[in-house]
Amino acid sequence: MTPTARQSSFALCIIAWFALLLQLNLSVGMTAASGKPALMGIVIYLGYFTVLTNLFVALALLLPLVAPDSTIGRFAARPMVQGCAVTSILVVGIVYHLLLRHVWAPQGMQWIADMLLHYVMPILFFLHWLLVLPSHRLPWWAPLVWCLYPVGYLAYALLRGEVLQSYPYPFIDVLAIGYGQALLNALGLLVCFVVLGLILVAVSNARARRTG
Template sequence: MNTPTMKGRPLAAVIAIVAWIAVLLQLYLSLSYAAGSGKSVGQGLVMYFGFFTVLTNLLVCIATTLPQVAPASALGRFFVRPVAVGWVAASIAFVGVAYYVLLRHVWAPQGLQLLGDVLLHYVVPILFVIYSLIALRGIALRWAAPLWWSLYPAFYFVYALVRGAIIGVYPYGFIDAAQLGYAIAVRNGCFLLAAFLLLAYLLLLAWRMGAGSVNPRDKTRL
């Protein structure tokens, strides 16, 4: 049976390189900004790891790197499973869509920050969605899978609120409980979770297309 990695290995390798460049560039920018603002390296790292964009791009790095460099490891085997590829695809697609709809007008990055912005929010999401369309073509994932995938943004939302309550800084204005109040922040979080589920189910339908032309032995229900 063809695994997702076997069907899209060259593209996965390209995505791994691009994604690592993106997250390392953003790490450099975050630490440089912290230093320029009189903050410590630790504060820069706290800022860096506070963003869903960064965490999800790191997830893409792991999902595309480990199956190629450590295919026999537990995570290497996990990230070639269709359900894992689907989870990562839905998550990084959500990064791109949410940024385009909600955040692209909030700031005007320049120079290296613009490069990092484009890589993290557009290039990596588009490439990984293309990879998923190749890797998961004709694979019928369970309809309940997006519900499990949604635990990731749900946990992130809780993390962002707790982190914000502790350090007084929220990564995104639409979940800034200090400014909006918890009722509105939670409401916004629920809307975003619903949007994530909608996007995940649209991807699920896209992957199921072409099932009739796929070898039955290559169809996997997970």
């Protein structure tokens, strides 16, 4: 890892972990204020694709920094893993901006957490991937492998929803729209994920050709 990449990773790590810890504190605080146990706040917090993906990105930044020679550090630094992380975090920002930002109006510290998780981290991590990390050739089928992450999340969110009778996003809210529409919505988002992944693969390969 170059000095520039280390500095960029370190700076993004600070932002990512601050945003995640801030949102965790807010989630636990909101559930406590409503008379529910703090554990429920953690359960709610871990139900969101936004939170899990920002955690994914935070680990993808942190592990190569603190354990570059370890198995997990080398795994996190792999271009396939970084590519999955950048595709996923961009989907977080795009989907939030297009589908979810009008659903609520966060204020104060919640607005700060909202901006960091949905806008600042997607933009900065994409720029880090594009401008700072070394370019690598990626196979065209990489987005199909990356799909395992959102598909796994969908299975988790639906199972969690069955248990809690609560779903994190309106477009997969089975109680409100039924399984058919929820799965159809999820399929549409998955197609968008693959298309975005293919675009990023093309960008990465073009960079690799120029520098190689």
